[in-house]
Amino acid sequence: MILEVLVTSTPTDKTFFYESSFSTENQPCIGQIVKLKFRKKNQTGLILKKHKKLKLNFTLLKVGEVFDGLIFKEEVMKSMIFLSNYSCSPLPLIFKQFMSGFDEKIKKIDQKFKILDKPKTKINDEQNKALRKIKDINLECYKAINLQGVTGSGKTRVYMKLVKKKLEKGFQCLILVPEIILTKDWVNEIENDFGIRPYVFHSSENKTKRAEIWKSVISGETLLIIGTRSALFLPFTNLGFIVVDEEQDQSYKQEDKLIFNTRDFAIVRAKNSNCPIILCSATPSIETIYNSQINKFFKISLTKRINERPLPKIEVVDMKFQKKIICKELEESIRKNLNSKLQTMIFINKRGYTSFVICGKCGFVKFCKNCSSTMVLHNFQKKTPAYFLCHQCNLKENFFDYCENCKSSNFLKFPGIGIEKIEEEINKNIPDAKTRILSSDFLRGAGNYEKVLKEISMKKIDIIIGTQLISKGHNFPNIKTVGILNIDYLLNDFDFRSNEKAFQQIMQVSGRAGRNKISGNVIIQTYQPDHPVIKMCKDYKIDEFYNWEINLRKKKNQPPFSNFISIVTSSKVKQNASQELEKIKIKLKNDFDQLIIYGPAPSIIEKKNNLFRYRLLLKLAKNSKTQAQVKRYLKTLVSSYKTRIFIDVDPINFL
Numbered sequence: 001m002i003l004e005v006l007v008t009s010t011p012t013d014k015t016f017f018y019e020s021s022f023s024t025e026n027q028p029c030i031g032q033i034v035k036l037k038f039r040k041k042n043q044t045g046l047i048l049k050k051h052k053k054l055k056l057n058f059t060l061l062k063v064g065e066v067f068d069g070l071i072f073k074e075e076v077m078k079s080m081i082f083l084s085n086y087s088c089s090p091l092p093l094i095f096k097q098f099m100s101g102f103d104e105k106i107k108k109i110d111q112k113f114k115i116l117d118k119p120k121t122k123i124n125d126e127q128n129k130a131l132r133k134i135k136d137i138n139l140e141c142y143k144a145i146n147l148q149g150v151t152g153s154g155k156t157r158v159y160m161k162l163v164k165k166k167l168e169k170g171f172q173c174l175i176l177v178p179e180i181i182l183t184k185d186w187v188n189e190i191e192n193d194f195g196i197r198p199y200v201f202h203s204s205e206n207k208t209k210r211a212e213i214w215k216s217v218i219s220g221e222t223l224l225i226i227g228t229r230s231a232l233f234l235p236f237t238n239l240g241f242i243v244v245d246e247e248q249d250q251s252y253k254q255e256d257k258l259i260f261n262t263r264d265f266a267i268v269r270a271k272n273s274n275c276p277i278i279l280c281s282a283t284p285s286i287e288t289i290y291n292s293q294i295n296k297f298f299k300i301s302l303t304k305r306i307n308e309r310p311l312p313k314i315e316v317v318d319m320k321f322q323k324k325i326i327c328k329e330l331e332e333s334i335r336k337n338l339n340s341k342l343q344t345m346i347f348i349n350k351r352g353y354t355s356f357v358i359c360g361k362c363g364f365v366k367f368c369k370n371c372s373s374t375m376v377l378h379n380f381q382k383k384t385p386a387y388f389l390c391h392q393c394n395l396k397e398n399f400f401d402y403c404e405n406c407k408s409s410n411f412l413k414f415p416g417i418g419i420e421k422i423e424e425e426i427n428k429n430i431p432d433a434k435t436r437i438l439s440s441d442f443l444r445g446a447g448n449y450e451k452v453l454k455e456i457s458m459k460k461i462d463i464i465i466g467t468q469l470i471s472k473g474h475n476f477p478n479i480k481t482v483g484i485l486n487i488d489y490l491l492n493d494f495d496f497r498s499n500e501k502a503f504q505q506i507m508q509v510s511g512r513a514g515r516n517k518i519s520g521n522v523i524i525q526t527y528q529p530d531h532p533v534i535k536m537c538k539d540y541k542i543d544e545f546y547n548w549e550i551n552l553r554k555k556k557n558q559p560p561f562s563n564f565i566s567i568v569t570s571s572k573v574k575q576n577a578s579q580e581l582e583k584i585k586i587k588l589k590n591d592f593d594q595l596i597i598y599g600p601a602p603s604i605i606e607k608k609n610n611l612f613r614y615r616l617l618l619k620l621a622k623n624s625k626t627q628a629q630v631k632r633y634l635k636t637l638v639s640s641y642k643t644r645i646f647i648d649v650d651p652i653n654f655l
Contacts, residue, residue, distance in 0.1 A: 034046075044102075101211055107215060312513040354417065377399060
């Protein structure tokens, strides 16, 4: 018997042939993970095909050994091949992802998974109604369900009821969350409210623990896994339910090495496993809403908060008539909250103190030496020294209070507004308030994050100032007011998704206010109070927004009515990057006449990590035959070109 094997260490789809050394009755099967010698090194392989006879003009090595019980089921094999073809990535790279938790020395978890006790939380009438609707759908096979509910409506309680039923029947279940830092919150909620202790799987988890879970999953044991993107590459053998929580979150898009969207791949895995999947969000992606409109997904809605509290009132303030960074309406609201011992949350999605520094005398602006982007000033006017940080390559440099170009002092200007400048402004105007920044720069490690969350829950902090991290899945019961600053940058972004991103950001952050017994209010600072997105957010016209945005996309033939594929080349030599794309463009134009091609053009951030970047953007008709043909061609580019080529199917980042 001749075995056709995939090897993790190869950069292409090339497979290799090995002779089977096993008896007829003990022959390994397709999907079996094996040990073998490859280029004089011990490697891990995956059996793709078996051949009784093959005419080969070379001597075959023998497969050394099989890993007992380690077999990828048909679903895993199909999902691997799909992702390879879809993302234009070599199959060994996908296989490597599925093997990332594997450790030969580690045994599976000894402790059996069990449901601890009955749920402690009750569900309300609207949740019961939603459950009945979902149960009317056949959950014994693949179904995609869009569970859309306002913030605080108890979506988790609905899907956990369904997850628990699947676990009781002996199935494996997976709950995906967008950020590692959020897994602890989900685990605590599920354990406290539903008596289920899930296992956590993500890239920062202990390697031994990851390996134990990996072994248990491939062994077919009943498990509930909570994890981030990497959890989707676990080799499930008995998958019965998938939940993608906060499905619209951009963190689900992996943009390094293997480029893919977790939500979309989760749907593929659910389909191949013939199990239901729930896409859960207060602000679903346009793709999910559209798929619900065309009846590809089932839509289930929750329109009320658990405690029957009204949604916070949203006030829009025109900043054209304001002199301060923080408008007087927001400042007044903060002072009232302080007197009432209530908390305020301020959202601004800009890290650091200011996004750039300019010399008022010579006009010099500090740029990163590795990238074509400005250096962001951090830690300005704090006890520890200030520094510049590039948000592209993470280059860090000391800050000096004089111009590097003309050496002049007292001329530096700080026109940009970042999260640290907002804190400075509040401390100056409201010195009695206790402030705390919630941003990735200030929260290194889960321990720090949990410490801050505890301080917030104990009311030791009056004002929480945060980036988009604060909009994700948190329940702060004492927050009365939410202030949203600098939303205009999103509304006027170059991205065709700018309206969608702005709407989601506003709605998600607004939902942090008035979640318990107090009524909440939201203040949006903007220079565009008449912008359609702002007006629809103010009045909670959620369905109206989605219909409006989908119609806009349809007129412009933008996703979901078409597909984009981004091709980016990078090289130390600027000319090489652009020339390679020109060659690709000529080839594509000659072979695919229905293809719309934009570029090549420099990327918005043209230089990153000392590499020049050029972009080609392809626009294809939805589900066309041309799309599959284009992808087959693009897949060959990754390994054949001298310059680095990145292929991003359905991009969400155009930098």
